Amino acid sequence: MNNVVFVFTKLVVVISLLISASITFAGELITQKQSFHLENFTTFNGATLPEVNVGWESYGQLNQDKSNVVLITHHFSGTSHAAGKYNVNDAQVGYWDSIIGPGKAIDTNKYFVISVDTLANLNAFDPNVITTGPASINPKTNQAYGLTFPVVTIRDFVNVQRALLTSLGITKLHAVVGASMGSMQAIEWASAYPEQVERMISVIGVGNTDAWTVASLEHWARPIRHDVNWNQGNYYNGEKPTTGLISSLMLITQYATYPEFINSVEPNHTPLQSGPLNDINQTYKVVDWLEGRAAARAKLADANHLLYLVRASQTFQAGFKQTLESGLKKVTAKTLFLPAKNDLLLLPYQAKLAHDTLVKLGKRSEFALIEPKSPSAGHLDGLTQVASKENTIREFLATP
């Protein structure tokens, strides 16, 4: 009987998804990955990619005049899977499912919510990710690009999204909303294409990457570059630089979280564990946990892609002008900044600077801190605690 229900469910879901990009079934938001293909894409720094393929998904229905679009731009280690499930039986929902869905802050009964995998997406080997990056085959050489892939920027991620939206006949965004590296894309949309963006929400974000953040990102790249298997990015036919990639992902987890979070993982931690106390080559349970988590993530990730996302994040300045102020000058969108109070990765002063600059330029900008809930996840409170700003987001989206 259960099998019959399951098959029927699947059938309904498949048929419905053929008609629409997403459905709600038994209270669950169900979506599917779609693919967008683009030829001869020119990057911000003038290189040409013969082809670009990216995945995307959507939730809710596009209205007739295509005026209800909310674009979600994803974070460094994220994908376009922002909400819902692919199957009712999936164990996981998209990362911002707490605020995207029927009746939620970003209400899919009202808005057509769409999200796109970035270029050089970290999770290149995730079957649910479609991306073009250093691990992709260059159609001109039939070899993986490796480091011949051009440096890509936040502007390029935005331009790929814009090409997809154009192909769907969408010329205006009711809002663009993103967390962390996603917030860079959101503010870049508002800066580069002001006539297309009505509202912008930056969660745990920055308006430009300062020297401190450039340096902090560089530490993520070094373990990969120093892995002997990295081989200047040419590892696709041999051993992968997995050790370096794991070290990098361990470091990212540390500073994307917060002491309370890591301490909650090992509530019985003691510095006097016999292994590490007696043997320099043994380590702690919490380190094993951190390494295990990183190793699991490394299986789906590409090391070169990580380097390219580091660089995309390092090269970011809203509007890509001489200064932050000149880059934000054309913004017409109403903006909302939601940094996380305990963020150790992108400290709240950075969102404050972008907000203050907009205010100084006479723009309409709002600012509120995401308060932690114990155990605080630091930067990641922007993903896990974002629903604490549900009303702020709902109202921001509902008003002109």
Next chain:
Amino acid sequence: MNNVVFVFTKLVVVISLLISASITFAGELITQKQSFHLENFTTFNGATLPEVNVGWESYGQLNQDKSNVVLITHHFSGTSHAAGKYNVNDAQVGYWDSIIGPGKAIDTNKYFVISVDTLANLNAFDPNVITTGPASINPKTNQAYGLTFPVVTIRDFVNVQRALLTSLGITKLHAVVGASMGSMQAIEWASAYPEQVERMISVIGVGNTDAWTVASLEHWARPIRHDVNWNQGNYYNGEKPTTGLISSLMLITQYATYPEFINSVEPNHTPLQSGPLNDINQTYKVVDWLEGRAAARAKLADANHLLYLVRASQTFQAGFKQTLESGLKKVTAKTLFLPAKNDLLLLPYQAKLAHDTLVKLGKRSEFALIEPKSPSAGHLDGLTQVASKENTIREFLATP
């Protein structure tokens, strides 16, 4: 004429130092490195080192009943050069010269201030450091210890200091004062040898190393362990793991400082530097600065020593008992905790926990935050801004 003055100055200094460990000359505190030798030292975990040699220096005069001793215990990348100069012409003074000297918070007109290089001191190749660690020659094999050196703990650093003090006839400390890893030693003194310690000051410190901090320290070790030249610690007859050591020191500088500090290094930083924008293998000026600083420090440092200091810091719990509370139970010293408000390495909650535990146990403990001065150096405000607590320290030392 200047030469004559210089030679005369040197002569006076040398003669004076033969008589006393330090002198004040033309307003400058002049000290010298001395050496302490110890045989058959047994470590906390039961290993025996056939010999230990450590450097030490002192400032001020030991009084007749040897009751005016203030021991300074040094931080991870520090040495026993806490104050003064070796020569009037030295460009640099010891790291805490702002609070140690004639008339200063730790007044060398009143106190005999002494400091000792730790075991496995990071700066093994600094001509002014004397230390025994993995880079030392094992007299039993005539080879460098490498990883055959036993894990050493904060308790071992304290026990070496205690042996030196005993050799000088000193049985009581008016106070023990340390920053960061030095504060671990200070609180360990008060916990393990309560009858010998009257006052304890912990600057930017912790009472025990929690899971978060164990993990954050592990990131310092990984670049060294993954450097091909590291070779399981056997590199003393070949190429050194300098690349890994530099990456580690870069990471340490990042999180021992603060955004304002790194941003002040490159006030004209722009994310749009042409090199990194166009070439994945080029990098930013601020990264070059960070790497250059690390490379300079790496010349004097030993990679294995760094691993052993990481481990000494990871294995720390005051008193080395089952819990922090049981470890602090025997403390009789009056204690003072001075964490730095902007510390990203050892966040102030850690000093607060040690302080609160002592208060809960009915001990006399005080707590005050070191406020930043722009540009804040984060954790390192404990070194650079400590003089802002001059009066607090002076009064704490002057009262019973």
